[in-house]
Amino acid sequence: MPDEKTAASRAIVLKPLPRTGAALTHDVQRYQLYHLGRMRDCPPRYTYKALAWTLRDHLMSDWMNTYVARDQPGRRRGYYLSLEFLIGRSLANHVLNLGLDEASREALHRFGQTLEEVAEQETDAGLGNGGLGRLAACFMDSCATLDLPVMGYGLHYQYGMFHQRIENGYQVEDPDHWLRDGNPWEVERAEFTCRVPFGGRTEHYHDKAGIHRARWVDTSDVLAVPYDMPISGYRNHAVNTLRLWKSVSTDVFNLEEFNAGSYSEAVQAANQAEYISMVLYPNDSSENGKELRLRQQYFLVSASMQDALRQWRAAGNSDLTKFAEHNVFQMNDTHPSVAVAELMRLLLDQEGMRWDAAWAITTQCMAYTNHTLLPEALERWPVALFERLLPRLLEIVYEINARFLREVSVAWPGDIDRRRRMSIIEEGPVRQIRMAWLAIVGSFSVNGVAALHSRLLREGLFRDFVDLWPDKFNNKTNGVTPRRWVAHANPGLSALISEQIGEDWIADLSQLERLKPLAEASHAAFHAEWRAVKRANKERLAEIIKARCGVEFNPDALFDVQVKRIHEYKRQLLNVLHVIHLYNRINHGRLDGWADRCVLIGGKAAPGYAMAKRIIKLINSVADVVNSDPDVDGRLKMVFAPNYRVSSMEVIAPATDLSEQISTAGKEASGTGNMKFMMNGAITIGTYDGANIEILDAVGKDNFFLFGLHAEKIEALRPHYQPLSYVENDPDLREVIDLLKSGHFNLYEPGIFDMILDSLLSPHDPWMVLADFRSYVDAQERVAQAWQDEARWTRMSILNTASSGFFSTDRTMQEYNAGIWKLK
Numbered sequence: 001m002p003d004e005k006t007a008a009s010r011a012i013v014l015k016p017l018p019r020t021g022a023a024l025t026h027d028v029q030r031y032q033l034y035h036l037g038r039m040r041d042c043p044p045r046y047t048y049k050a051l052a053w054t055l056r057d058h059l060m061s062d063w064m065n066t067y068v069a070r071d072q073p074g075r076r077r078g079y080y081l082s083l084e085f086l087i088g089r090s091l092a093n094h095v096l097n098l099g100l101d102e103a104s105r106e107a108l109h110r111f112g113q114t115l116e117e118v119a120e121q122e123t124d125a126g127l128g129n130g131g132l133g134r135l136a137a138c139f140m141d142s143c144a145t146l147d148l149p150v151m152g153y154g155l156h157y158q159y160g161m162f163h164q165r166i167e168n169g170y171q172v173e174d175p176d177h178w179l180r181d182g183n184p185w186e187v188e189r190a191e192f193t194c195r196v197p198f199g200g201r202t203e204h205y206h207d208k209a210g211i212h213r214a215r216w217v218d219t220s221d222v223l224a225v226p227y228d229m230p231i232s233g234y235r236n237h238a239v240n241t242l243r244l245w246k247s248v249s250t251d252v253f254n255l256e257e258f259n260a261g262s263y264s265e266a267v268q269a270a271n272q273a274e275y276i277s278m279v280l281y282p283n284d285s286s287e288n289g290k291e292l293r294l295r296q297q298y299f300l301v302s303a304s305m306q307d308a309l310r311q312w313r314a315a316g317n318s319d320l321t322k323f324a325e326h327n328v329f330q331m332n333d334t335h336p337s338v339a340v341a342e343l344m345r346l347l348l349d350q351e352g353m354r355w356d357a358a359w360a361i362t363t364q365c366m367a368y369t370n371h372t373l374l375p376e377a378l379e380r381w382p383v384a385l386f387e388r389l390l391p392r393l394l395e396i397v398y399e400i401n402a403r404f405l406r407e408v409s410v411a412w413p414g415d416i417d418r419r420r421r422m423s424i425i426e427e428g429p430v431r432q433i434r435m436a437w438l439a440i441v442g443s444f445s446v447n448g449v450a451a452l453h454s455r456l457l458r459e460g461l462f463r464d465f466v467d468l469w470p471d472k473f474n475n476k477t478n479g480v481t482p483r484r485w486v487a488h489a490n491p492g493l494s495a496l497i498s499e500q501i502g503e504d505w506i507a508d509l510s511q512l513e514r515l516k517p518l519a520e521a522s523h524a525a526f527h528a529e530w531r532a533v534k535r536a537n538k539e540r541l542a543e544i545i546k547a548r549c550g551v552e553f554n555p556d557a558l559f560d561v562q563v564k565r566i567h568e569y570k571r572q573l574l575n576v577l578h579v580i581h582l583y584n585r586i587n588h589g590r591l592d593g594w595a596d597r598c599v600l601i602g603g604k605a606a607p608g609y610a611m612a613k614r615i616i617k618l619i620n621s622v623a624d625v626v627n628s629d630p631d632v633d634g635r636l637k638m639v640f641a642p643n644y645r646v647s648s649m650e651v652i653a654p655a656t657d658l659s660e661q662i663s664t665a666g667k668e669a670s671g672t673g674n675m676k677f678m679m680n681g682a683i684t685i686g687t688y689d690g691a692n693i694e695i696l697d698a699v700g701k702d703n704f705f706l707f708g709l710h711a712e713k714i715e716a717l718r719p720h721y722q723p724l725s726y727v728e729n730d731p732d733l734r735e736v737i738d739l740l741k742s743g744h745f746n747l748y749e750p751g752i753f754d755m756i757l758d759s760l761l762s763p764h765d766p767w768m769v770l771a772d773f774r775s776y777v778d779a780q781e782r783v784a785q786a787w788q789d790e791a792r793w794t795r796m797s798i799l800n801t802a803s804s805g806f807f808s809t810d811r812t813m814q815e816y817n818a819g820i821w822k823l824k
């Protein structure tokens with residue numbers, strides 16, 4: 001456990017434990033016997049706990065030493081503020097990072113268990129929805145591997161992302177009580193509990209020096225108790241911290257009420273406080289206006305900013321004018337953007353600073369990352385709600401806005417419209433706070449997550465701000481960690497790569513370039529091994545699919561995969577239309593150039609997103625028809641994989657041949673699944689969108705199946721979009737739409753797909769699915785053609801892996817550090 005005193009006061013650090021197989025066996029057995037009370041035949045789920053505790057013990061010395069190294073006066077530190085950290089499982093990750101693979105296997109062998117079987121017992125830490133949350137987890141991994149002094153701050157949700165079950169083709173949600181069996185990785189640090197105020201009112205007064213000051217009084221406070229998770233670096237003895245806050249009532253018994261005989265009411269009030277960190281909002285586009293969500297955001301931010309200040313002092317600093325020199329906060333989207341106002345509050349009201357000094361500090365240590373252009377995902381909070389929950393923060397936001405608008409007036413005198421557009425407060429029937437504007441005004445850096453996305457932000461949404469502060473805006477293309485997504489998920493491929501180029505690629509992914517010469521068909525033996533690895537991974541996935549879904553995937557067929565959140569802009573529907581088209585071809589015997597395919601789709605729909613849920617039903621209905629039609633005869637299979645999550649992707653990506661990245665151009669900010677597939681040798685069929693563009697640049701157009709309208713064309717077409725004209729002019733599309741309309745896929749539930757048909761055929765379909773149908777089908781035919789040529793496909797596959805070095809989060813973090821954080 002890191003000890004938070006100044007380094008000077010502490011010379012003793014923990015020594016590492018012995019790392020042999022025999023030592024691990026002893027430790028695991030001690031936990032099995034003395035902690036868990038299990039003798040022989042300890043079930044794997046308990047062996048998992050015993051091994052996890054053993055590994056945690058091994059992490060402790062590095063964790064403490066890392067802490068001591070970070071905890072020095074004058075040392076600059078970074079904080080990643082995020083409402084989501086989609087960690088997944090941790091055991092295998094720490095085994096890999098600590099280099100304890102062989103020792104762990106040896107230990108488990110003594111108990112007749114395998115590392116895979118034991119690792120499988122761990123529940124995913126599903127503290128995120130999708131891309132944004134998983135990105136935060138990959139960032140943490142790379143920061144530790146690069147030995148960057150970065151701490152993650154998040155929420156300790158009791159319930160993470162819901163479990164998805166499919167019943168009669170429909171999504172059913174079950175709660176994710178991931179902590180039921182305890183979390184062996186976390187360490188409670190009650191000594192750093194913070195107090196977070198809510199409600200109440202403000203008072204204004206003049207202090208002894210005659211300076212105007214504010215007090216926030218009569219608040220209902222909630223305690224924030226931190227739980228720390230270790231984030232290990234890859235074989236470098238660095239262990240960073242992910243600090244997750246849990247909400248706890250200030251006192252379980254509100255004494256006054258208790259004395260008045262209102263025992264139940266008092267306990268109920270305590271529960272209210274504890275609701276704050278109870279559940280992750282399972283939505284990845286909008287929670288605007290939800291009071292509890294705003295409470296979560298402020299709870300995270302207030303506890304984290306207080307804690308960062310405390311840590312900075314504990315490290316031996318005291319001169320607040322140096323605070324921004326020593327600290328940088330990266331805000332993961334606008335979700336934690338109230339941090340701008342909260343840091344101001346702490347500096348003004350608690351530290352007694354003057355506005356200008358406080359504002360200078362704040363704007364020199366906050367940075368903001370935007371992850372979406374979708375208008376519904378832009379956070380806005382009603383002023384009235386803010387005023388009730390965070391009255392002091394509202395005053396500060398007003399003052400920030402007033403001063404900012406004066407700056408706008410000076411830059412553009414008389415430009416009333418610009419002032420209205422740029423105001424942090426949106427006027428209208430319901431006055432709202434534009435959180436993205438607050439984040440931009442309060443930050444020294446604003447970035448998008450892929451080149452196109454950052455350009456679209458600059459030219460569109462953020463244009464007025466770019467005019468004012470051109471240097472604030474930059475791009476940081478996303479990445480994924482090669483430790484989890486290749487070294488751990490694909491041991492076969494990792495071994496093959498390491499055999500050729502050594503192991504350095506794991507911490508320096510650009511090394512994969514060295515595989516390029518081996519992509520030539522003359523390296524027949526390497527090609528054969530490459531295929532054998534993919535084949536084994538496909539067999540592994542096929543077995544799981546058979547067991548869970550009862551459908552047989554033939555490992556010789558093309559594995560065509562789309563896994564991600566279900567959202568209209570991601571266009572799972574386009575994929576389904578293509579499957580229906582293939583089904584029509586089989587039924588009409590049009591089998592020229594045919595390639596057998598297994599189509600896998602997976603992902604969760606937000607519980608309140610009716611259209612996304614209906615799309616899941618359609619996928620399941622089409623799959624039922626296709627899989628049970630004897631005429632299809634194994635040429636085409638389709639499965640909806642239930643409960644898609646981090647640990648599913650670990651078996652899916654290595655087994656994928658074709659990666660579906662088919663969003664409407666201009667809508668997918670980056671995508672990161674696309675990168676995981678690429679690293680594992682899948683070839684992308686994709687639109688010119690997000691990081692697909694950079695993947696295409698890296699691998700070349702011969703090794704990528706590009707289709708569809710570009711973002712500019714999409715926007716130009718939008719006002720004239722006539723989906724019916726595509727249906728009329730494209731016989732393949734007409735056939736598909738007619739079959740859908742005929743009720744062929746919903747014989748017993750008439751009309752259920754009308755909402756989908758209406759949306760596809762509407763000139764107002766924002767996702768313009770039918771505009772790209774022809775181009776998509778043509779690209780899929782090129783896929784089939786390439787697939788028939790084994791040597792060609794293998795070459796493309798090797799080149800994809802070999803060109804994926806840029807998409808390591810190690811590179812992304814180096815760019816954040818060089819351009820924004822400037823940490824040593």
Ligand code: 26W
Nearest residue numbers: 131132284285286287371668669670671672
């Ligand atoms: C609750 C409201 C809300 C709104 C937006 C929750 C989460 C969001 C996120 C911005 C959605 C998200 O996950 N965005 C994804 O971020 C990834 C990491 O940068 C990108 O790769 C994806 O393209 C983007 O959709």
